[in-house]
Amino acid sequence: MARRGSPRNSGESDLDARKATILEAVVAEHIDTAQPVGSTAVAQHADLGVSPATVRNEMVSLEREGYLAQPHTSAGRIPTDKGYRYFVDHLQSGELGSAQQFQLRDFFTGVRGEVEDVLERTSALLAQLSGYTSVVVGTTATHATILSVQLVNLERRHQLLVTVFSDGTVLKHSVVTTDDIDYATCVEASQQLNALLVGTTLESRVQVPSRSDSSSLLIAEAVAVLHAERPTREDEKVFIGGASKVAEVFDSVETVRQVLSILEEELLVVSLVEDMLDRGVSVAIGSEHGYAPLSSTAVVVAPIHVDGVAAGAVGLIGPTRMKYQEVMAAATAVSKNLAQHLEGSAGGD
Amino acid sequence: MARRGSPRNSGESDLDARKATILEAVVAEHIDTAQPVGSTAVAQHADLGVSPATVRNEMVSLEREGYLAQPHTSAGRIPTDKGYRYFVDHLQSGELGSAQQFQLRDFFTGVRGEVEDVLERTSALLAQLSGYTSVVVGTTATHATILSVQLVNLERRHQLLVTVFSDGTVLKHSVVTTDDIDYATCVEASQQLNALLVGTTLESRVQVPSRSDSSSLLIAEAVAVLHAERPTREDEKVFIGGASKVAEVFDSVETVRQVLSILEEELLVVSLVEDMLDRGVSVAIGSEHGYAPLSSTAVVVAPIHVDGVAAGAVGLIGPTRMKYQEVMAAATAVSKNLAQHLEGSAGGD
DNA sequence: TGCTAGCACTCGATTCTACCGAGTGCTAGC
DNA sequence: GCTAGCACTCGGTAGAATCGAGTGCTAGCA
Known part of the structure; x- marks a missing residue:
């Protein structure tokens, strides 16, 4: 069910170069426009010197293999969860924009106060950087003496x-x-x-x-x-940032409701994130994480390691057509900076 | 701008009995159905032995006086903020349903733990009881020694x-x-x-x-x-309950977004609530509270008094066509029970 | 064999029209 | 002062026509 960074069975999961390019073009375009993508658009955009007709043929094939889907007969294609998965697995990791990098640095050099406050504000920062709703899970280290x-x-x-x-x-x-x-x-x-x-x-x-x-x-x-106090997970604090983004990035009120009510349940959020960390997954698309109400969403997480031990995670939640590259870059960058900050000042500054 | 429980200038604000009945019928009906209310519905529902035509005449007058409005020429009437205000001012205070009373009692006899936890869970309870998003503001008493x-x-x-x-x-x-x-x-x-x-x-x-x-x-x-630590308001903790209700009770995604982003700003929420308490207002309708993005909402608050001193407040936020009677009953009941609980166990249980 | 130009076809989206009906405002009469 | 009656308004809905993006398929070309 869940895929990792490396392909599992190369027979199915590895596409020839042209198909891959086409698939990636479709995903990228769809993420950008939120519309079904047609063969002409792909032919123009991804410049393999090939006509729309050829692209069409490939698309039929991609659809048969489950990477693409057609909302209705005479429309373009949209990626399936599997399609997004391929896209994400073959994404070269991106860099944060320089303005954002600056903002990040600025934040972490300026921030002081109790851990809880820092986590809370980090959460807000991450939401702002990424444009999606963020989650920061702080594990109060049970190893602490x-x-x-x-x-x-x-x-x-x-x-x-x-x-x-x-x-x-x-x-x-x-x-x-x-x-x-x-x-x-x-x-x-x-x-x-x-x-x-x-x-x-x-x-x-x-x-x-x-x-x-x-x-x-x-x-x-x-x-x-x-x-x-010890045995439960309840000593993990959850900070949600940019909850209002939910209403920006999903267009169905019903989805908004569902996502919000998940976010209300701290325990659920924690176990979702921890599950992903346990399985070593950094992106869960659609139904991959197994939480039905979130089946139209994607979740990106990045662990926080303080002095080599797990100290929580940051996460982002958005539609499956989210800007994976930027979002993953943001999550990683924030988690790294946060970890550094936490290492630098054991428990507050 | 803001009205209180008592009418201000009896010339305008006091309607004759029939008009009052009609206005109340329109408001009640609109709260119930979310549709514009026509003269026939009023004539049937509020049984003053009078024909729709008469009701129509009165409605024209009520519209001239600013209590009602017409979405378009050939539709029924909906209440204006002023109409709701009259309705609320002339509402006899209601009782909580017995099932809810039971739930409330059950909650407060069973609840234990740190104050913060209690407040957080109270907030969830209030949201559940009322069906709207709730806010619990806890003032950490600066008077405490x-x-x-x-x-x-x-x-x-x-x-x-x-x-x-x-x-x-x-x-x-x-x-x-x-x-x-x-x-x-x-x-x-x-x-x-x-x-x-x-x-x-x-x-x-x-x-x-x-x-x-x-x-x-x-x-x-x-x-x-x-x-x-002292001078700011920042030592007041805010607990939001039932944030997902926002997506249930408002039907425009844009409104949902606006309300959520207000709720994200703790300081804003605190000052909104405190302002209302200061002015002795328990219900703020539409633009009465002066926060433009919330102009399509109504806010209900009830203060928490612990041993005679203000210790925060509970609040509810919903559309202007919210079920005022039930909601006010819920807010008051919860605030009273919470106060009692806090008195009973100074700072923990 | 693989690619492409051409073409008929599909089907959602958009526009237009007609029409229905809830509700109004007005007037005349009780 | 109330009401029955009536013409009128106007949003909402349904159906027909149209548009056009995009497809699948076929035939021909390199």
Whole structure:
């Protein structure tokens, strides 16, 4: 179902040079005009010294092989998902326009603030650069070690557990106790928690001394609450940028609705992106990603690697006839710059 | 420009009983059907024993007075913004449907977690209850007192300042120093910061001892960074719920785009809502709120009062022909329940 | 064998016309 | 003051005619 950069079975997936040129011309033209592309247009545009009639013959063949489709008998051809796939697989990677490069550099030299803010604004930037709706998924590294743990007494039975990680992440959790907790106990518990947890990660298991004085109960509860955080994907933050672009690039209100409601479900977005990363796919066209409501869209992702480990991804979503070259260039460039920025300032600047 | 609940000049704004009935019938019918409303429909529906012809005469008069408009000569009437305004002003406040009441109760008894999460999910709930896109603006109370301040050493010159407030808010700020800071200095500074700041609010000014050892410099820097937070509106968090509803309730893609791009601008949303609260307006119809791109929409807001002080608002945005009664009921009910919830558990549960 | 010119054909899109009917405004009469 | 009646308006719909882009096929040429 999903194809990668390299062709799978050369018999079908490799076209002879002329067919390839024609296919690419059709895709390029269609991306540009959003209209079915006729044989004459192709013959003119892609200058292989050949008449429209010949092009037509080739197109029939391309249609039989599933790369092109005809909306109706007397119209031009439009690419199928398979056609786009071929196009994307044979795309030489493009460069970002110089104005955009400048904008990008400008943004990342100027940007400061907490990670979350940076991610949010990066998302907006990417949307603006690419012209499509963007997604930035930030994985709060579960590998990060704990730098500090602190219990703060909010009310008699409400404690707030504030944990600071080595990557600058701060998590807060409520800890509710059955007994009232006084200030001294809280401080005491904080100290013990620090001794217990600093240097560990959320993935490590720690031995909690099981006495039953109120301080120990509090500590046990706090550790439990903190470790409950781990297993789910929920600690991945999603930032959507340029949601209004959805209404620009799709012309059917129904599609707009569907895409928006997918984007509303953070978990869905995260798993879509992660799935693609897991499979090593950077572009998913049409139904390739397996999310039915998005079958008329294409998704482009680029991973973010901070110090060699996966730290999330940036993504773009648009119609299948999106400007792949530019979009992929934008996504890659942004993800690289973002990664660099995150490496440069561990957790904020 | 903006009207309130009470009529302004009774000469124009108060209609005689029959006209009022007719106007209300037109509005109600139009909200229901989205079609221009004819005299016959009104005569049947609003049962004042009167013929369509009479209704027609009244409608001409209502049109002259600006309450109704005719899309074209031989069509029925649709309400103008002024017509909707009259309708809303004379609406007796409705009750939430019992199923929805149940859903609401269910939600708020079951909900737990950090404030941000609650607000986010409340926003989704409100969207679902009302059928329109919702906005929840949470003001992180600048009146809250500081419970704890802590500096954590991220890297040599990167400190993370973690501040916990009495309402459960946790803020983090990066503090960058020119000198390397060792662990001991960091702890030392934390203690002094605590002594200095605990019990104060972001609004109070504190005297920072101005010695020039590295610890004192660090402290001064930390206080400066923290207080820099105050003046803007940026500490108000905005949660949008049901963004995809925009594509359901507006039928022009262009309107969808405009509304979405407004919603993208958090600051705009906040000031829109705050402006309405300041003016004591709960419904803004058409151009009443003064945001041109939203001139074909209506906005309904309800303030959130926690322990008597303003703590934000919930809002809904839809077409001017939205179901005001239900929507206002939903907004009020949700804001009340949310306020109660926030009072019940100061900053977490 | 491969390419191309020529040509009949298809079928969506556009335009035009006729027409229907919902709804109006007006007038005359109760 | 209300209403029945009626001529009138005008958007929406349906059908016919037309247009034209683009096809598929065939025959002929290199």
